[in-house]
Amino acid sequence: MRIAAIIGLGLVLSGCVGAIPEEDAALTFDRVKDSPPRLRAFLAMMPKGADLHIHLSGAAYAESNLAAGVAAGYCLDIATMRIVAPPCAKIPDSPPKTPCSLQKLGDKPPLEAVMAEQCLVDRAIDAQSLRNFVAAPGVNAHDQFFNSFAKFGDSRQPGLMLAEELNRAGRQQVRHIEVMATFGSQEIAKVAATLPATDGPEALLARLDQTDPAAFLAAAQSELDQTLAMARAQMGCDGSQPQPGCAVSLRFLQQITRTSALPTVAAQTWFGFQLAAADPRVGGINIVSPEDNFVALRDYGQHMSLIGTMADRFPQVGVSLHAGELAFGLVAPEQLRSHIRDAVLIGRAQRIGHGVDVMYEDDPYGLLDLLARQGVAVEINLTSNDLILGVRGADHPFAIYLEEGVPTTLSTDDEGVSRIDLTQEYLRAVLEHGLDYADLKALSRRGLEYAFLPGASLWADPVAWEPVAPCAEAEAPACGSFLAANEKARRQWELEQAFDAFEQAVSSQRR
Numbered sequence: 042m043r044i045a046a047i048i049g050l051g052l053v054l055s056g057c058v059g060a061i062p063e064e065d066a067a068l069t070f071d072r073v074k075d076s077p078p079r080l081r082a083f084l085a086m087m088p089k090g091a092d093l094h095i096h097l098s099g100a101a102y103a104e105s106n107l108a109a110g111v112a113a114g115y116c117l118d119i120a121t122m123r124i125v126a127p128p129c130a131k132i133p134d135s136p137p138k139t140p141c142s143l144q145k146l147g148d149k150p151p152l153e154a155v156m157a158e159q160c161l162v163d164r165a166i167d168a169q170s171l172r173n174f175v176a177a178p179g180v181n182a183h184d185q186f187f188n189s190f191a192k193f194g195d196s197r198q199p200g201l202m203l204a205e206e207l208n209r210a211g212r213q214q215v216r217h218i219e220v221m222a223t224f225g226s227q228e229i230a231k232v233a234a235t236l237p238a239t240d241g242p243e244a245l246l247a248r249l250d251q252t253d254p255a256a257f258l259a260a261a262q263s264e265l266d267q268t269l270a271m272a273r274a275q276m277g278c279d280g281s282q283p284q285p286g287c288a289v290s291l292r293f294l295q296q297i298t299r300t301s302a303l304p305t306v307a308a309q310t311w312f313g314f315q316l317a318a319a320d321p322r323v324g325g326i327n328i329v330s331p332e333d334n335f336v337a338l339r340d341y342g343q344h345m346s347l348i349g350t351m352a353d354r355f356p357q358v359g360v361s362l363h364a365g366e367l368a369f370g371l372v373a374p375e376q377l378r379s380h381i382r383d384a385v386l387i388g389r390a391q392r393i394g395h396g397v398d399v400m401y402e403d404d405p406y407g408l409l410d411l412l413a414r415q416g417v418a419v420e421i422n423l424t425s426n427d428l429i430l431g432v433r434g435a436d437h438p439f440a441i442y443l444e445e446g447v448p449t450t451l452s453t454d455d456e457g458v459s460r461i462d463l464t465q466e467y468l469r470a471v472l473e474h475g476l477d478y479a480d481l482k483a484l485s486r487r488g489l490e491y492a493f494l495p496g497a498s499l500w501a502d503p504v505a506w507e508p509v510a511p512c513a514e515a516e517a518p519a520c521g522s523f524l525a526a527n528e529k530a531r532r533q534w535e536l537e538q539a540f541d542a543f544e545q546a547v548s549s550q551r552r
Contacts, residue, residue, distance in 0.1 A: 062541070065548035067478040074471055084467045086546075087481065088539035090488030091217040092210060092452050092463050093361070094394050094420040096329065097199065098190060099455025100206040100220070103169040106193045111156060113196035116149040119161075122168030124194030125149060168192055170458050171428050182428050183371070187331055189458050199264075200271020204286060208276060209456075211285025213464050214543075216536050217492055218289060219361075221327050222268075223296045224316065225261030229308050232257075236304035242346040245307035254315045261316050265293070269322070290532055292324030292493050294361060299337040299344055300330040306340070307347055314351040317358040324493030325359025327394065332366045338376055345388040352389035359493030361420070362388050365402075366395035368430040377401035382408050385417055392491060394420045394452075397430055399438050409445040416503075418448040418491035423469045424461045425454035434473050443480075448503070450488045482540065489533045496527030499534055 073079035106124060110117070116129035129151040141160040155161045167173045169192045174185050199222065210218050232252055236245055273279065278287035295313035297306060313326040328344060331337060337344075352360050364384035367377055377398045384390040393412070396419040402408050412419065419442055427433040442449050451466045453459070470476050470484070483506075490503045501509045509530070512520040524531045 062544035062548035066544040069547050069550075070478040070481075077468065077472065080471060081464065081468055084471075084481075085213060085464045086543060087214065087467070088485060088536055088543055089213060089215045089463055089467070090485040090490075090533075090536050091219065091450065091492050092215055093219045093392065093418075093450055093488060093492060094422060094452030094454055095206060095218055095220045096455050097202055097206065097220050097222040098193070099458045100453075101197065101202045102205075102457040102460070103166040103172075105202070105205055105457070106169055106197060107152060107156065107162065107165060109197045109201065110152040110194055115152050115194060115196045117152050117155045117161065117165060119148055119150070121192065122165050123192040124152065124165075124196060126195070127151075165192075170460055172460050174428075183331075183430070186429050186455075186458060198271060199268045201275055203268060203272040203291075204275035204284075207272065207286025207289050207291065208284050209286075209462055210289045211287070213462060214539065215289060215463055216532055216539070217291070217489060217494070219292045219294055219324060219493060221294045221296050221329060223298075224264045224293070224323075225257050225312065228257045228260045229312050230305070233302075233305040233308035236308065238302060238304060240304070242303075242307065242343050242350065245304060246311060246347065246350060249308060249311040254312065254319075257312050258316060258319055261295075261312075262320055265320065265322055290494070290528075291322075293322060294325050294327045294359070294493075295323055297326060297328040297344075297348070298330050299328045299332070299340070299363075300334045301336070303340055303343060306344055310344075310347045310351055314355045314358050318355045321495065325361060325391075327361045328363055332363055332380070333372050333376075338372065341380060342383065342387070345383050348388040359392075360388065360390050361392035361394060361493075362390040363394040364388075364390065364396065365393065365398040366426075366430070367398045368432050369398070369401060371430065374401070378403050382411070385411065385415065390417060392418045392420055395422055395426065396420075396442070397426050397432050397438065400441065406445070409441070409447055412442075413446040413448075416448060416491075418450055418487065420452045421449050421466075421470075422452055422454040423466055423473070424459050428459055437473075439470070440474050443474075446504075448487055448491060449484065450491060451484055485540075486533070486536065489529065489536055492529065492532075494529035494532060496529045496531075497523075498527075499524075499530040499537075 070083060073083050110124040114127055115124050116127055118125050130149050132150060132154050141158060169189050171182060171186060174182055176182060206218065206220065236248055276284040276286045295316050297309040297313055299306065317323040317325050328348065348360065352358065362384040365381040369377065379402060381393055381396055381399055381402055384393060399405055399408060421439050423437065426437060439449065451463065451470060453461060453463050453466060456462055467481060486506065490498060490500060499508055499512060501507050511523040524534050
């Protein structure tokens with residue numbers, strides 16, 4: 042049974058209505074799937090439910106970082122290609138006309154002047170991303186990726202970065218995004234500094250429970266207000282010509298930094314759950330930074346204990362955790378045995394980010410069965426896993442997750458650093474893993490099914506895609522009321538409308 046929207050939120054038809062356009066879309070997909078340029082054009086217009094794994098800090102392209110630095114009057118440190126605050130080197134009134142002359146005139150030329158020298162612009166973009174990266178002795182893609190973040194500088198405006206991400210999503214027909222960011226960090230750092238380094242997870246949370254979260258919440262919500270207001274203003278959402286990002290729904294995930302000292306991780310975890318419980322704009326929490334870091338590996342069990350304890354207190358808060366972003370050889374084999382399982386059983390993860398090392402865990406098929414039975418979705422980041430971990434194609438467990446019935450979604454991770462977008466991840470899924478149109482449509486739907494949006498799902502069965510009873514038959518009032526009361530179902534309904542329009546358009550082009 043499928044759903045076809047006719048007018049607004051009301052009428053629902055069931056059965057075979059619209060089956061021919063869907064079949065035509067599948068036939069068109071089959072015709073273009075062996076031509077990457079044609080496939081790209083097809084996928085760019087195909088509706089996509091959600092991108093659930095986005096780091097705001099890595100979403101902006103390097104060109105945007107440079108533009109932000111120019112606007113703020115910043116400089117470029119030639120030695121490191123890092124954007125830095127003034128004072129900048131003085132530029133002569135008549136600088137040399139030779140290529141890359143600015144690098145001879147001082148260590149920190151003004152970015153405004155740098156932008157006139159393409160050779161330096163290219164070097165800066167390459168340094169702040171994985172563009173043109175070539176591994177060399179002592180330099181690998183993993184380190185290039187994580188080291189790039191230190192080069193962005195502090196001139197970037199979160200609201201402008203968010204607008205860039207929302208607009209990019211909107212232009213690709215993405216309905217919803219979930220963005221990892223940190224709000225209220227200064228207040229959190231202050232309380233973390235008062236916590237003893239010798240306490241374990243339980244004692245740290247007990248101390249934090251004596252703290253009034255009001256000041257933290259006020260600071261974080263003020264930052265949220267400013268970020269969203271700037272993004273909406275940049276996109277013209279209240280004007281007569283809103284940009285594509287205005288139509289994309291958004292939830293933030295408050296970040297916990299796993300490479301920090303345990304008291305800081307405890308404070309971030311405690312506050313993250315408080316913020317997500319208090320502010321509907323924050324859908325949940327996530328733990329970030331390199332999982333292979335020494336501190337992250339050493340304290341992994343304590344991190345899961347902290348998160349799991351808070352998740353039990355705040356069951357309404359979404360929990361998505363980076364786990365299994367590891368590869369054989371990157372860490373000792375013993376470190377591959379249980380991160381994903383611990384994230385689910387101890388950390389109460391509802392979604393797993395990456396999950397690349399699943400087949401290296403103890404009893405991997407038992408773990409896959411656990412993920413499938415509990416409906417724990419895995420956020421698949423194909424390009425990121427290739428670039429950072431060197432895991433691609435048949436070596437990637439994406440196909441195994443699909444075969445074992447584990448729900449999966451496609452996401453971008455840090456699309457600015459990786460120089461990709463969500464359409465590219467769909468393209469890669471087809472070319473490397475042989476997905477068909479039905480697979481892609483299911484991936485798109487699962488993006489919203491596992492989003493941290495409030496309310497019930499449109500789907501009674503998120504595998505066969507059977508709708509809930511109010512929307513299963515032609516009962517417009519019942520379905521309309523159901524959609525009005527449930528934001529998740531409403532966004533899913535809009536996705537079905539978008540698929541109907543897309544498939545109708547593809548079908549009409551075939552005739």
